[in-house]
Amino acid sequence: MLSYRFREGVHVAFGESVVVTTPYATRLNSIQQSLHIDRPTDSLKILLRDLLDSGVSREHISCLDDSLSANTEHLELLGKLEYFYTKGLLSVEIIGLEGPAISLNPVKSLLHRKTAPEGDYRIRFSRFVSVQPLVDGLQVTSPLSSATVRLKDQRLFPILMQLVSECDEDSIKEALPNDLRVHYADIASLLLSSDVAGVCDDQGVADVDQEAIEAGWTTEDLAFHCHTRGQMIDLCRHRSILASNDKKQLPAKHQRIILCTAALPVPSRINHNLSFFQVVRERKTIRTYQEQPVTAAVLSDFLWHSMHIREEILCDPGLSRAYSGLLRPVASAGALHSIELYLCINRCIGLQTGFYHYDSCNHSLGKLSDLGEPCLQMLDLAAASTCRAPQVASVSPGLGQRPDVLVVMSSRYGRNASLHQQTGLSYALILKDVGAIYQQLYLVATALGLAPCGLSFGSSELFEQASGLSSRLECSVGEFMIGNPLSMDGYGLRAGSDLRP
Numbered sequence: 001m002l003s004y005r006f007r008e009g010v011h012v013a014f015g016e017s018v019v020v021t022t023p024y025a026t027r028l029n030s031i032q033q034s035l036h037i038d039r040p041t042d043s044l045k046i047l048l049r050d051l052l053d054s055g056v057s058r059e060h061i062s063c064l065d066d067s068l069s070a071n072t073e074h075l076e077l078l079g080k081l082e083y084f085y086t087k088g089l090l091s092v093e094i095i096g097l098e099g100p101a102i103s104l105n106p107v108k109s110l111l112h113r114k115t116a117p118e119g120d121y122r123i124r125f126s127r128f129v130s131v132q133p134l135v136d137g138l139q140v141t142s143p144l145s146s147a148t149v150r151l152k153d154q155r156l157f158p159i160l161m162q163l164v165s166e167c168d169e170d171s172i173k174e175a176l177p178n179d180l181r182v183h184y185a186d187i188a189s190l191l192l193s194s195d196v197a198g199v200c201d202d203q204g205v206a207d208v209d210q211e212a213i214e215a216g217w218t219t220e221d222l223a224f225h226c227h228t229r230g231q232m233i234d235l236c237r238h239r240s241i242l243a244s245n246d247k248k249q250l251p252a253k254h255q256r257i258i259l260c261t262a263a264l265p266v267p268s269r270i271n272h273n274l275s276f277f278q279v280v281r282e283r284k285t286i287r288t289y290q291e292q293p294v295t296a297a298v299l300s301d302f303l304w305h306s307m308h309i310r311e312e313i314l315c316d317p318g319l320s321r322a323y324s325g326l327l328r329p330v331a332s333a334g335a336l337h338s339i340e341l342y343l344c345i346n347r348c349i350g351l352q353t354g355f356y357h358y359d360s361c362n363h364s365l366g367k368l369s370d371l372g373e374p375c376l377q378m379l380d381l382a383a384a385s386t387c388r389a390p391q392v393a394s395v396s397p398g399l400g401q402r403p404d405v406l407v408v409m410s411s412r413y414g415r416n417a418s419l420h421q422q423t424g425l426s427y428a429l430i431l432k433d434v435g436a437i438y439q440q441l442y443l444v445a446t447a448l449g450l451a452p453c454g455l456s457f458g459s460s461e462l463f464e465q466a467s468g469l470s471s472r473l474e475c476s477v478g479e480f481m482i483g484n485p486l487s488m489d490g491y492g493l494r495a496g497s498d499l500r501p
């Protein structure tokens with residue numbers, strides 16, 4: 001038997017008209033979508049109540065009202081059922097002799113009913129599916145799917161292995177227990193409609209996967225993208241995450257326990273005669289350094305104009321979610337500024353080598369340790385990763401130069417989570433903040449005549465060892481190198497020296 005029921009989170013208010021409130025809401029302000037049905041017939045009201053309570057089978061609809069002899073009302077009810085299905089409001093369950101066997105549970109507010117094609121065809125799971133064990137079975141899901149599929153009857157578990165590769169109709173039927181074989185068409189429709197499986201082309205690629213595979217998406221990137229860029233969210237999923245976590249606010253300003261403080265010279269007013277547009281025009285990546293190291297004075301300017309705290313502010317005042325934010329020269333989503341700067345100082349005139357935290361409130365450096373093994377490894381990783389850059393393809397990894405200073409950006413994830421756990425955007429916004437900081441560091445370094453280079457490779461493990469912090473609390477999310485630039489002919493470069501009109 002195949003049975004429909006309203007999915008979790010659907011509410012129905014009965015009155016002269018009926019309002020069906022859905023669990024789907026906009027991410028921005030949690031406004032739930034609802035459907036209004038004017039002047040519903042009595043049969044429709046019965047259908048709605050049954051969908052809320054015991055569930056409805058297709059056959060059941062014809063018995064809702066004895067007076068349903070006229071086919072039109074029967075068809076109307078079927079039409080309404082289909083409408084709720086396409087709006088992602090109905091869970092569908094196939095029940096065999098041993099109870100519930102397999103179900104489809106929508107997670108998006110749009111679902112297309114699909115059926116297996118006529119003739120010869122093969123179907124398989126999407127390459128992007130994952131399987132999660134739950135108390136009532138195994139849940140199959142994919143970032144691309146509009147619904148999850150739950151295998152509830154253990155006798156169906158073998159089809160998990162089978163559908164990893166292409167299967168024709170006969171081989172799937174053979175894998176089904178006898179009592180479920182008669183439901184083959186419904187089971188195939190349930191797998192295809194959810195998009196956890198698709199019909200294969202000649203190369204064995206499921207139709208649901210074709211564009212993602214062609215573009216080269218990895219499962220992880222696709223999951224991250226779909227999770228953070230969808231406009232609508234399923235409130236049930238997000239609320240259950242929230243309920244399990246009563247988040248405390250982390251303070252906006254971050255103090256570290258340090259060995260000693262290294263005062264930085266008072267930041268100067270930059271006087272390099274470079275206009276903003278000249279800086280923008282001149283900005284470029286430089287990965288080779290002069291003999292002469294950077295100075296504490298220039299490093300001080302670099303940090304001040306990039307990341308010092310201008311002001312602490314109260315964000316969303318008057319609302320229950322009011323929180324303290326920061327203003328810095330660089331922008332940050334929600335003024336959260338969860339990113340902290342750490343410096344591996346390899347060589348710098350006026351400062352000891354070592355691993356430092358930038359105290360962006362007091363504009364000073366707090367020394368955490370000498371340059372130990374993890375820091376040296378971070379510097380080597382940075383040097384080696386410059387050899388993958390397009391302009392220096394011929395340089396061997398051993399030839400990359402260690403920067404004078406390696407800036408490591410870490411994020412206090414909890415700052416973003418306190419505001420964005422519900423929207424699911426915490427990590428996506430952290431990475432966007434990192435991008436803003438990269439550009440800020442590039443522009444300020446250019447204005448100061450430094451050699452800037454953003455990096456793609458970094459190690460959260462090495463940062464964890466160097467900082468002594470659990471990466472669950474504070475994790476490295478970006479790296480940036482600076483030094484004094486060396487021109488291609490071996491001479492030192494100065495800001496503005498390469499100016500073209």
Ligand SMILES: Cc1cc2nc3c(=O)[nH]c(=O)nc-3n(C[C@H](O)[C@H](O)[C@H](O)COP(=O)(O)O)c2cc1C
Nearest residue numbers: 284285385386387388389390438453454455456457
């Ligand atoms: C996010 C990001 C990551 C980067 N990763 C590296 C890297 O790992 N190694 C490197 O040498 N350059 C890296 N770069 C610098 C780019 O290679 C450089 O921006 C690009 O080649 C264009 O050159 P330009 O900056 O001089 O315009 C990175 C830049 C950015 C913004």
